[in-house]
Amino acid sequence: MTQFYSQILKPTIENIAKFSDRNAFCINGKFHTYHEFGQAVSQVRFLISDATFQNRNVGLVINDDLETYASIFALWLEGCSYVPLHPNWPLERCLDIASQVGMDLILDSSEKTRYNNNVIKTSGQQPCRDNLKYDDNCPDGDIAYILFTSGSTGKPKGVQLSRENIGAFMDSFWKTGISINENDRCLQCFDLTFDVSVQSFLVPLTKGACCFTIPNGQIKYIYAGGLIEDYKLTFGAMAPSMARYLKPYFDEIDLSSLRCCIFTAEACPLALIEEWQTVAPNADIYDFYGPTEATIYCTYYSLSEGGANKTLNGIISIGKPIANVTAIIIDEKGDIVPRGTKGELCVAGAQVTPGYLNNPTKNAESFFEKEYEGQIMRFYHTGDLCYEDPDGDIMYSGRLDHQAKIQGFRVEMGEIEFHAREFLNGTNTVCIAFENAKGLTEIAMFIESSEFDTSGLMAYMKTKMPQYMIPHHVYFEPTFPLNANGKIDKVVLKSKIRN
DSSP states (O other): OOHHIIIIIHHHHHHHHHTTTSEEEEETTEEEEHHHHHHHHHHHHHHHHHSOOSOSEEEEEOOSSHHHHHHHHHHHHTTOEEEEEOTTSOHHHHHHHHHHHTOOOEEEOSSSOSOOSSEEEOSSOOOOOOOOOOOSOSOTTSEEEEEEEOOTTSSOEEEEEEHHHHHHHHHHHHTTTOOOOTTOEEEEOSOTTSTHHHHHHHHHHTTTOEEEEOOTTSOHHHHHHHHHHHHTOOEEEEOHHHHHHHGGGTTTOOOTTOSEEEEOSSOOBHHHHHHHHHHSTTOEEEEEEOOGGGOSOSEEEEOOTTSOOOEETTEEOOBEEOTTEEEEEEOTTSOBOOTTOOEEEEEEETTSOSEETTOHHHHHHHEEEEEETTEEEEEEEEEEEEEEOTTSOEEEEEESSSEEEETTEEEEHHHHHHHHHHHTTTOOEEEEEEEOTTSOEEEEEEEESSOOOOHHHHHHHHTTSOGGGSOSEEEEESSOOBOTTSSBOHHHHHHTOOO
16 A cells, blocks of 8 residues: 555545545635535546546646645546646746646636636536545556746746655654644645645645635735634644734734644744744644655754754754655765765655656756665755754755745746846846845845836736746846856845845
């Protein structure tokens, strides 16, 4: 029996029967029972089984509704994977993803679809007989989902996550000691294009709990705070930026119902968590770390309330590897460094992606084999600068490359620069991520030019990229400064940002 089946499909299917009258989801204020969820899965599965398509990687328009979540399980039961397509992304970006995948089927619960190719409308279907039987005969190596992240060439790149990856992740997650049962009420505040969403809906569904989602278009931090307080949520994962946005309301809100809270997706300041504990005093708090390529999380750190929590420059330690992950820290030559020495964090194990879709060059850059503890392992370069303390806890020091986390999403500055240069006919641009006065990450774009009206540039970039990738500030420089190596001096440019 594969872990994908034993950790995900089997318990979810059993819960549909065992907890049929209990709530599985609360979506936009409406509750849906496990029976209704099972019906929705069955309906979509019948539609898929009747469809004609060759590519098992199926597009999924990620609306916030029961049919979208049901489509994920229907695809998995049919031996397919899902490729999320955000309804608010530029159509050109979604079509580029569809082209890269070669997808010939899209599931869409929208009233009116944006797509012209083979589309199944999943909403408004009639009740049907149960169609939840599953034979555990899909190979572990089959893909479960493909998430497209920002690419430095201007094209988003597809990270393939296999059934083995996600099955191993769920096994690792429960081995952290976190416990959830059917009485828990769990927050799902992430877009389905972001990998933490997978944890956020699988944790409740595999334990018979209720999953509370945030509708598209809502102000996430306000809506999430209201959900936690109004429905007495007990478990949730969120980015630290959400807590930052909620800080002005800490004197007004009561989050004492939370008994377990995960912070993830970006560096987590201890000072912020200490303030969070004043409004969520009963919560066990964890800092979880992980790139998409290592399936959601690969290390974690459990915080002590009122105790001595480990930090570097005020940022909480990312802790130790979870069960199915091996972590090493290497120097520029690829040699493992002694504890206490900074280097690049690299990870291996059953959670590491089989690779990027149709991208052998990127795969060769990002993965390497190395003998460790007597066996050859395949490691992933995280690009994060870290060191191990004497206890083996990993301290996070920052990014090695030109990436940043914006609202929890990983963004490559190179992709933004690419689209700006494309519109500006090759004019040199540099994008720099920085922390504003509120502690939130923003993007400043420098253009090597005399000043001009940027409204056309901004309108163009909004057709190419999600809103969170659009620069917050634009500066003009007649000539970019250079450092001693003849490279653009980004330190000098960053010093000119008016915060």
